Amino acid sequence: MGSTDEKRNLTIVSNRLPLSVKRVDGAFQSSLSSGGLVTSLSGLTKSTKFQWFGWPGIEVKDPKDREEVQKSLEAHNAIPIFLDSSLAHEHYNEFSNRILWPILHYQSGVVFDETPWQAYRRVNELFADAIAETAGSGSLIWVHDYHLMLLPELLRDRLKQRGKSCAIGFSLHTPFPAGDFWRNLPVRKHLIEGMLSSDLIGFHTDEYKQNFIDTCASLLNARTEIPNQIQYKNRLVCINKFIVGIDPDKFTDTLQKPDVQERIRALKEHYKGVKVIVGVDRLDHIKGLSQKLKGFDAFLDDHPELQNKVVLIQVAVPSREDVKEYKELETELCTIAGKINGKHATPEGTPLLYMHRSVPFNELTALYSVADVCLLTSTRDGMNLVAFEYVACQEERHGVLVLSEFAGAASFMTNGSIPFHPANKTEMSEAIFNALNLDPAERKAKYEYLRGFVNTNTSAKWGETFIEKLSLRCRRPGESC
Ligand SMILES: O=P(O)(O)OC[C@H]1O[C@H](O[C@H]2O[C@H](CO)[C@@H](O)[C@H](O)[C@H]2O)[C@H](O)[C@@H](O)[C@@H]1O
Ligand SMILES: O=c1ccn([C@@H]2O[C@H](COP(=O)(O)OP(=O)(O)O)[C@@H](O)[C@H]2O)c(=O)[nH]1
16 A cells, blocks of 8 residues: 555545435435445445545435535545436436446347436536545545446546646446447447546456457557557556455454344254255346246256255345336346245245345345355346355355356356356256255365455455555556556
8 A cells, every 4th residue: 555645635436425315204314325336445444544425315405404414424434426316317327227237237228318328428527526626636536337437537627627636547346348249339439538538447357358458449449559558549548457355354253243143043043954045136137136036946846855945045135226127127026036936835935035125234144154055146247246245254154156157256256166157047956956965075175265265355455456556657657557
């Protein structure tokens, strides 16, 4: 890490703040936001100080109310950027999550629309105005994710106008798709040029990084021969892979708490003689939830001898519920879940526990801890931190990770897990069966491999490495990346 002063001058920018604000009976309440971006950045707070700009998740018009929200977030070093609700809707739901997100995750059938695109531009401008106003010259600004791809360029212009010079980093938390897929987006050039105004761009895997480099070469004719660098419009931009992670101690510490231990005992007692498979996912197409339920159905069909001896506990965390496709998916999942239990339930029990809600952290760690298997079926996924969290809670049991080959995490965790293709029900059924029947020595060997990976690649290390590279870039711009 650089000097303490550099740490103090770090600004993080993301659409999602660590706390989401809601109005309940006229009063403002904030609760911890869901999702991996918040998990990874929150893991950095132990070692690094920063202020965090983002959208509070709610429209607040009245200046007094704004002040109240601002104060409540201040304790978490979070600074809200207020947006009116229709602008936020067009930016977050319509452009970011109905157009950009599916394209980044190789989903077809996306229809481009001008109104959401204009809202996306406007929100990026509003973020740029707010940050350029408060950023001190010489500070490090680290922008996150697909909601803010135009921000580096807009921010650089505004900082220049104010005579300020700051290093700008950008991290993408999603996959970056191969060129041909990216062509589906008519405004792709603007987005990529926006990102290229950064000094340093980080991706989760080598594959995403390479896809980005190839796209810059073919779309913008940028120079990409020098490893880890892109030259475009007389600027050199560093490009690299930075492995995002979790704070494993947060999980191991929580598991030691007496109430969590008590909960684990109760769950063990409840599931005596039953193998537990756990799944924790935001309710999102990319998590392959319908594929998971159908694969589990096939597994139950294939193994009638395991009736009442296996349960899948699936937590589907509510997500982006104002987006039509997410609502439709929720309905579809309820139907499939009902059908599975209709078909396989007995008077002794149901094989599927489908929970459509978020779970408190203590309960989540207890669930991870008692599960013999964690089943993750992403059809595409930037990383998937749930895979890391399950490993962090398995010191005792050495449970098995059954991991889709399409999760970014599979680039690093395949050796320690059982990989499979999520579109193939037979492969998924076999993978579940193999995981449940893995001999203890092999389980231990796989677990130790994964534990080493998770404990080495923490969120703190991810953040510190990125910030170190960004500040180096700032101090010695000519040096190779
Ligand atoms: O902010 P939301 O719309 O509620 O969605 C939650 C987050 O989802 C995505 O997370 C990604 O980041 C994780 C950490 O790097 C990664 O493990 C995961 O694979 C990604 O899907 C999204 O990229 C975030 O911006 C959202 O906040
Ligand atoms: O009720 C819950 C259950 C889980 N998670 C967290 O959501 C994150 C999911 O991150 P991941 O990278 O797996 O996927 P993302 O949701 O970001 O796409 C993990 O840190 C989970 O612990 C959550 O916020 N609320």
